[in-house]
Amino acid sequence: MTRRPPPLVLDGAAVTMALLDVWAHWDIDEPLRMACALAAAVALLLRRRLSLLTFLLTLPAVLLSDAVVACLAALYTLASLSRPGVMLVLCVPAFALSDTMSLPSPHFDPNSTRTLISFGYSTATAAAAVFLGQLVRTRRDLSLRLTEISEARDHQQLLTTQAVLARERAQLAREMHDVVSHQVSLIAVRAGALQVGARDADTKDAAATIRRLSVQTLDELRHMVGVLRASGGQPTELTPQPALNDIRRLADGCGIETELRMDLPEGLPATVQRAVYRTVQEALTNTRKHAPGATARIDLLHTDGSVRVRVTNTAPTQPPLPLPGAHHGLIGLRQRAELLGGTMTSGPTRDGGYEVCVVLPAEVEVTE
Template sequence: MTPRRLPPPLLDAALVVVALLDVWVNLDTHEPLRLAFALAAAFSLFLRRRLPLLTFLLTLPAVLLSDAIFAALAALFTLASLTRRRTLLAVCALVFTISDMTSWPSPNFDLSNTSTLITLGYTAATAAAPVFLGQLVQARRDLSLRLAQISEARDHERLLTAQTVLAVERAQLAREMHDVVSHQVSLIAVRAGALQVDARDAEVKEAAATIRRLSVQTLDELRHMVSVLRASGGRPTELTPQPSLADLHRLVESSGIEAELQTDLTDGLPPTVQRAIYRTVQEGLTNVRKHAPGATATVRIRQEGGAVRVTVTNTAPNRPALPLPSAHYGLIGLRQRAALLGGTVTSGPMADGGYELRLELPAMGTP
């Protein structure tokens, strides 16, 4: 767990307090000039983040006139952690060393004395310590920034890889849809057209015409979906216009079964709610056509208070259903769509042998 850092204002205040303690230990109140410069150096630490070089210069008189050097060391550390000008840091460290070695107003800087050289070495090391520490903090900050950039680049590369894989899968799916599904739907449309021409019975002609019309419509939608899938990685391709409540009458009339639509809704509902209603009715009528041959269906759509209720019911079939493949993905998709809008989808057989599909949604499409 990463330790929590002190807020910058609190840390600056703590440094000022330590600098004041340094002044209290090393200075006497009977030396007003030295005390004034030392106090100015201590309080100048509040400027160290915004004006690090000026702060260091303001602390130098205290170093020159007294032994209160903590403020100058703190200012030198801050300057080293914020600047990349190493020549400037070397000059500042040298100035600090000379100022600390000089006893003002009577300087005594005799390099011929061994003790002076030793003191000079210790003082230079004292000046170099905050410089190196500040540079280390700066390097650590740069390294953290670099690691963050590398992590961001890696995440972006991972996203691009995933998008590439998805594009390949979509292209493969587009090929399968074009080569298999579209081909078979085209054959259905051709055979239905031939049946429409050759048949003599009116009902057979009508059924063949309906099959042909639905096949052509399905083929158009499949071709558009193929173009959407193949456009992955390029400019976004707009989907076909999404259905609304205005399309329900045409859906019921072209369903190929005897169905009645009862609704009092207007087009004022959100588009997502309208699409959910349309897809529910579409799935219900498709299931009636597949699994209840000869049955009649009733579609009821009502808005009660803040909820919309849709029911698709059918009577019992009057002849056996063809064994068509079904994985119930349609109902699963309806439930997922309804759940996203805060609603529910239920379905099940009725007592008279029929079947009911029910959708309940908030009118605004939110939970």
């Protein structure tokens, strides 16, 4: 699709053509006629905002001189900006009469063949300018209609996609409610029975931890099922979003020995607080899954306008259990950090452990 020249360039070209027309019919002995022709050329600068006034201002130049380009340009602009009507029909004979007559001594003989031919030629010239302007207007209107149709089609495709997503979410919600929630409920029940019937203190503590985590998982699943079923409605949070105050409870309830050092100010953005929490949560989950018996250290610091999250675990003392996993946890952490303008690194340590480090830019919000 060719790009249309800027309006200023088109206006400049129209004025230039009108001035060339004046120069071609220049007569130094008739200053009044030349002044009208020059004024008509300059008046074209108003043709987009005041198209009818511009045509009326250029019409005297046709009466007084042979420079007609300015008036034809004004008539074309008027036709391109106006709908067909009586005004355009009257403009054509007005131009033809002005072009056929000549002031200050007008002469128009309707019985003269030469006059009729001249009048017909002028009428055809003016009608051509009007038809060309109407053609441009029709093309512009058609382009707008095509754009509206395209936008309507895109909107319809979006609605269709949303409908498909809504059906998929509803199906996923049913699967989560009927399968996953049921299995997690069984885990919570069995863990509770083990907690009551076990005699060993470590076994009771482990069973209590499993039961508590199962109950928390069920609660999150209920919120998630509610959100999936409410797709297409008002935005709803899956759960009350975690903040820095929840990290201590997360560390204490993760099921492994942890050491937490947190030196973060109040007023950090909520997005940064959630990213810090999710980073610690994912790192502790990986430690529990892949490094049984290891201990973890959590360092949360704020220096030079950045929040630094560093979670390190020691080498495992027991063989890891074959637990299922999608291996997307660290990828999700890296993507979350990049979306917030930060970085994320991870890798094994020299002593056989593992380290996850996330750096996020964060300005403290000052509240009065």
